[in-house]
Amino acid sequence: MRIDIVTVVPELLESPLSHSIVGRAIAKGIVEIHVHNLRKYGKGPRLQVDDYCYGGDAGMVLMVEPLYQMITDLSAEREYDEIIYMSPDGEVLNQGIANELSLKQNIMLICGHYKGIDHRIREHMVTREISVGDYVLSGGEIPAAIVADSIVRLIPGALTDETSALSDCFQDGMLSAPVYSRPAEFNGWKVPEVLLSGNPKLIRAWQDEQAVERTRALRPGLLDE
Ligand code: SAH
Numbered sequence: 001m002r003i004d005i006v007t008v009v010p011e012l013l014e015s016p017l018s019h020s021i022v023g024r025a026i027a028k029g030i031v032e033i034h035v036h037n038l039r040k041y042g043k044g045p046r047l048q049v050d051d052y053c054y055g056g057d058a059g060m061v062l063m064v065e066p067l068y069q070m071i072t073d074l075s076a077e078r079e080y081d082e083i084i085y086m087s088p089d090g091e092v093l094n095q096g097i098a099n100e101l102s103l104k105q106n107i108m109l110i111c112g113h114y115k116g117i118d119h120r121i122r123e124h125m126v127t128r129e130i131s132v133g134d135y136v137l138s139g140g141e142i143p144a145a146i147v148a149d150s151i152v153r154l155i156p157g158a159l160t161d162e163t164s165a166l167s168d169c170f171q172d173g174m175l176s177a178p179v180y181s182r183p184a185e186f187n188g189w190k191v192p193e194v195l196l197s198g199n200p201k202l203i204r205a206w207q208d209e210q211a212v213e214r215t216r217a218l219r220p221g222l223l224d225e
Contacts, residue, residue, distance in 0.1 A: 012141035041066035059115030086140030090129030095170035111140030
């Protein structure tokens, strides 16, 4: 799989994409992630990529031409399954969307900045818009890193124990059971007895029960879905 990210602040994406599971997946060749600086297509001697907003609103807008050129050039090199604009008014990211995107070959993520991007790009080039929640961030870089991380960890081979993604929250529409590690007792706080039993059937039953209980208590809406 290949993910191309278009941004005016590539530095914001360096660290989230170079460590831990995503960093290792790139090193193993499971995924390629390419970050593209929109300024490459900036206009004039100052490589301008943003301009004032028509209508006199405060804030700058990422201009139509550099984005058009960047998307056109990338699309000439390969066919994109989705060209996604990170946007607070997009569909809110969830595990289902991450699962769906993890099956694609080529995805482009476009990060807005300042006031956003010229709407004509959204109308004519973007195929999908994704939000990371009902709040506004300064740029689409952190949302793009979130989308990339949520996808990459689902690609077979990205996690060392593949089944661990399957038992994560939301994967079966429920929250997951609590987890514990050694020691079995700390400060008088005990790990639930059943987890020490060595009986996989009992453990599984306990985990299922916990999942239902926690989902009912914390996210009852998930059970209706
Ligand atoms: N004026 C816009 C917000 C711009 S915020 C509005 O009111 O909708 C600047 C950029 O940050 C956006 O272009 C978008 O790419 C990104 N962004 C901000 N919040 C986001 C969110 N919740 N999800 C995804 N992207 C977001």
